[in-house]
Amino acid sequence: MTLVTDIRLRRVLDSRGNPTVEADVLTESGGFGRAAAPSGASTGEYEAIELPASEAIAAAREHAVPRLVGETYAGNQREIDAALRAADGTDDFSKIGANSAVAISMAAAKAGADVLGAPLFQHLGGTFRGQNFPIPLGNVVGGGEHAADATDIQEFLAAPVGAPSVADAVFANAAVHAAVADLLEERDVPSGKGDEGAWAPSIDDEEAFEIVDEAVSTVEDEVGFEIRFGLDVAAAEMYDDESDSYEYESAGVSRDTDEQIEYVAELVEEYDLVYVEDPLDETDYDAFAELTDEVGDRTLVCGDDLFVTNTDRLQEGIDRDAANSILIKPNQIGTLTDAFDAIELATEHGYDSVVSHRSGETEDATITHLAVATDAPFIKTGAVGGERTAKLNELIRIADDAT
Numbered sequence: 001m002t003l004v005t006d007i008r009l010r011r012v013l014d015s016r017g018n019p020t021v022e023a024d025v026l027t028e029s030g031g032f033g034r035a036a037a038p039s040g041a042s043t044g045e046y047e048a049i050e051l052p053a054s055e056a057i058a059a060a061r062e063h064a065v066p067r068l069v070g071e072t073y074a075g076n077q078r079e080i081d082a083a084l085r086a087a088d089g090t091d092d093f094s095k096i097g098a099n100s101a102v103a104i105s106m107a108a109a110k111a112g113a114d115v116l117g118a119p120l121f122q123h124l125g126g127t128f129r130g131q132n133f134p135i136p137l138g139n140v141v142g143g144g145e146h147a148a149d150a151t152d153i154q155e156f157l158a159a160p161v162g163a164p165s166v167a168d169a170v171f172a173n174a175a176v177h178a179a180v181a182d183l184l185e186e187r188d189v190p191s192g193k194g195d196e197g198a199w200a201p202s203i204d205d206e207e208a209f210e211i212v213d214e215a216v217s218t219v220e221d222e223v224g225f226e227i228r229f230g231l232d233v234a235a236a237e238m239y240d241d242e243s244d245s246y247e248y249e250s251a252g253v254s255r256d257t258d259e260q261i262e263y264v265a266e267l268v269e270e271y272d273l274v275y276v277e278d279p280l281d282e283t284d285y286d287a288f289a290e291l292t293d294e295v296g297d298r299t300l301v302c303g304d305d306l307f308v309t310n311t312d313r314l315q316e317g318i319d320r321d322a323a324n325s326i327l328i329k330p331n332q333i334g335t336l337t338d339a340f341d342a343i344e345l346a347t348e349h350g351y352d353s354v355v356s357h358r359s360g361e362t363e364d365a366t367i368t369h370l371a372v373a374t375d376a377p378f379i380k381t382g383a384v385g386g387e388r389t390a391k392l393n394e395l396i397r398i399a400d401d402a403t
């Protein structure tokens with residue numbers, strides 16, 4: 001029934017206005033799945049390779065499509081993803097592009113779910129999924145690679161940890177986003193938005209901490225449940241190899257590795273941060289381990305560029321006690337199978353998984369289903385903006401049993 005009978009690939013727009021790969025997968029019994037690849041700006045050095053969309057499409061048509069059509073079953077995700085890997089033949093999908101691979105992988109999963117008549121999260125995670133929901137981490141202020149002339153820290157993320165329901169959590173993050181706008185206006189700070197819809201004012205990190213802290217407290221008082229916040233430092237982007245230091249350009253501050261560890265530990269303390277992603281360079285397992293030793297009992301120390309959803313890199317982190325959570329981005333590794341394997345390895349070793357969007361996104365909501373399917377405690381997918389609300393609204397629908 002789920003025999004793949006056709007795969008169509010096309011270029012569509014992502015949220016930054018760049019071309020990305022969209023895949024349609026059709027099956028023998030009329031099953032249909034469509035998915036599109038997202039795209040990062042602060043990409044990790046060890047990520048799978050994204051090719052220009054037209055190149056990725058041409059390569060996938062030549063090498064992957066003939067191996068999948070008439071040969072594989074959309075209901076068998078491991079078989080689909082193994083065929084994609086075999087068609088590519090490299091470790092990093094540099095032949096067909098991780099963008100083609102992930103679009104086909106996700107579209108096949110949707111086609112499989114369509115034939116079975118099950119919601120995608122249930123097809124991926126089994127019949128007992130759909131009872132627990134991830135807490136959304138909402139980007140409310142940001143800079144780094146996502147906006148010019150804004151904060152050095154890439155993302156300040158609202159975390160409605162005490163929300164009684166998914167919808168309450170989603171609306172709380174939007175309210176924090178709105179409260180930040182009010183505070184910026186009070187301070188006469190003009191602001192546009194960055195790639196993920198977060199405010200991107202021309203302020204330094206210190207001022208951003210004050211504003212986000214106040215916005216979170218204000219909304220917490222309004223809604224009556226606990227809201228905390230966290231960070232994606234994206235420290236690899238500010239790390240300078242030659243001087244072995246972290247350069248905070250808007251504040252005009254430079255920190256060596258020990259100072260960076262102390263600085264982040266102090267931030268965790270002062271703001272009771274619930275989450276700290278990529279606080280250190282993507283190659284520095286030792287520094288990650290030191291910080292985790294200091295604050296890992298109080299906060300999630302999450303590896304994004306450090307682990308790049310790769311089980312080898314995660315295993316190394318586990319062996320070295322480098323962190324206590326992993327960011328999961330299917331396009332960083334190329335297939336849903338690989339993303340699942342990373343989540344399973346993480347869970348086995350007590351690491352929390354945070355399923356994540358990219359800064360360049362589409363209306364595709366596969367990551368929401370992946371988060372529910374794997375019982376991930378958090379999902380990072382912005383707070384506002386159509387390509388972000390596509391995921392958040394899907395989460396509300398899943399919780400409402402309406403997918």
Ligand SMILES: O=C(O)[C@@H](CO)OP(=O)(O)O
Pocket residue numbers: 039040041042043044145155196232234304356357358359360
């Ligand atoms: O660093 C990150 O975590 C992501 C998503 O927020 O950004 P990008 O997609 O640019 O890598």
Ligand SMILES: [Mg+2]
Pocket residue numbers: 232234277278304305
């Ligand atoms: Mg990150």
